[in-house]
Amino acid sequence: MDSPIRVLHVDDDPDFAELTAELLEREDSRISVTTASGPVDGRERLESTEFDCIVSDFDMPGESGIAFLETVRADYPDLPFILFTGKGSEEVASDAISAGVTDYLQKAIGSEQYELLANRIATAVDQYRTARELERQNDLFAKAQNIGNVGAWEYDIRTDTTHVSDEVLRIHALDTDEHLTPEETLEYFHPDDRPAVREAFLSAVRDGEVYDLQLRMLDASGTQRWVRTRGEPQTENGEIVRVRGILQDITAQKRREMKLERQNARLEEFAHVVSHDIRNPLQVADGQLALAEQTGDPEAFEQAKEALSRIETIIENILTLARHGRTVDETEALDLHDTAREAWETVETGELTLTCDGDGEIAADRERLRQLLENLFHNTVKHGAGATTIRVGQIQPMYTSTRADGNTPSGFYVADDGSGIDEAIRGDVFESGFTTASESTGFGLAIVAQIAEAHGWQAAVTDSRDGGARFEFTEHPAGGLAG
The missing domain is CATH 3.40.50.2300 (Response regulator)
Structure with a gap:
């Protein structure tokens, strides 16, 4: 002035x-x-x-x-x-x-x-x-707001009106001339997270409680995001008259955190393998070599050789996990059935036959998708007792959501007509080192899970229509953040 x-x-x-x-x-x-x-x-x-x-x-x-x-x-x-x-x-x-x-x-x-x-x-x-x-x-x-992906909002308790900034609307994938009420905002949050944000908002309005939450939301385009939502009550003459807050898109931060968690989990898996899975055959080899030195028994030498061969297989699997567990940065449109047939040619499948259902493409890294399919084919050969056919096909989305192009999965499956996988152990089959066969290292399906996770897919196992095992790989609009 x-x-x-x-x-x-x-x-x-x-x-x-x-x-x-x-x-x-x-x-x-x-x-x-x-x-x-x-x-x-x-x-x-x-x-x-x-x-x-x-x-x-x-x-x-x-x-x-x-x-x-x-x-x-x-x-x-x-x-x-x-x-x-x-x-x-x-x-x-x-x-x-x-x-x-x-x-x-x-x-x-x-x-x-x-x-x-x-x-x-x-x-x-x-x-x-x-x-x-x-x-x-x-x-x-x-x-x-644009740089920090942070929007501001205000709810006036006395007039029951809401004001939001353009960035809040952008985070919701809405036009800047649209309006959001608290009830409408709540519907955008993940169903599992709605109770938490509803209770936090009501506590702010009733009791003056500040809240700061990290939650999932599904925007108007059907894309899932992670957001930070904070609310702070404002008082006049001792009465709560409004709640002001921010909404921040933290999807990129969450992805980095989840990637780091996956990397730490992978390091823990490697440490377990080195300390347990490799130590056991090393002890066998050491004991058999000592016995061979004393007795000259050829069988002791053979058992030591087998133990060393198992160590070599485990090390190769560890390297495969490390290589294929990295996040996929670039993909290409691959014909699922052509890729499946290419993988089929590299596996000794005996009398098994491959059937491809329907046509379709999938965005993936070629080398890693082939590795995934090879491991699943090999898994049926080893564990799918009685199997005669392996089927590969796409899972088509079923739009049951009230939102167009909602959070409905699509992807592909690999199924067989063998003995299937007991429901009691389905939650363990993707763990490193888990196996039901003594001669197996237990890394085949763990590598499958790592490749799926690197693509942002969710891997699951269930029954096939013929009573065997069916492995499903689904991709959500959230880009691997769903659930």
Whole structure:
């Protein structure tokens, strides 16, 4: 409010312009006046100097003050412009207002007019600066929202109305002219998370409790996100009158956290394998070699060799887990059935036959998808007693959600008509080292699970239509974050 006020005074009478400048600067020490002899001179000064306000005469030779105002408004739509003229009429005032004048003041005899003009200038400039500062803050707030993916919202308890920022609507995949009530907002949260956010919001409204939650939501396009929602009650005279809060999209952060958790889990698996699965055959090899040294028994040498071979297999599996467990960054459209047939050629399947149901493509990493299929085929060969056929096909989405393209899974399956997998152990089959056969390392399905997870797929095992095992791999719109 104490900043200098730079005024451009445009008047064709140099004596009057000089007098006006002197008296305005005397009335308000903040005011500094630059004079111009007419509109042409005024525009030239505007191009070279920044001003906070223009004061212009109306009746000038060649171009009127209103015509000058119109040219100024083309480049400076909000700059304060005061028409200070000796020719006053309703017509002039109406034209000035239509042209966008800030204020209109008639010249008069006496020094009081300069006090009034100085006050009008100060008021117009202060309003102009306040509006610009508010605009700057709003722009800064909007940029901060976009950079941080943070939106703001407010619920007024007394009027039962809600106001949300554009970023909140963007996070919901809604247009900026749409509206959200608390009830509508609740419907976007994951069904399992709705009770938590409902109770937190009600506690804020009733008891003044602050909340800060990380929850899943499904936006209007059917994409699942992770969001941070925070609410803080506001009081007036001891009464809770509103709740203000933020909504932040933390999907990328959650993905990083989940990736780190997967990596840590994988390291723990490797540590277990090194400390247990490799130690056992090492002890066998060491004992058999000691026995062979003492007795020269060829069978002891053979058992030691088998133990070392098992260690080599385990190490190869560990490397495969490490290689295929990395997140898939690039995929290509692969024909599922062509890829299945390619994998089939690399596995000794004996009398088994491969059947491909329907047509379709799947976005995947070629090498890792082939490895996944090879391991499943090999699993049927080893454990699918009585199996004669392996089927590969796509799982088609079933749109049962009330939202178009809802959170409905689609993907592919690999099924056989063998003995199946006991329901009691289905939750363990994807664990590293789990096996029902003593000669198996138990890594085949663990590698399958790692490859699926790296793609963002969910792996599950159930019964096939022929009574055997059916492995399903589904991809949700959430990009691997579902559930």
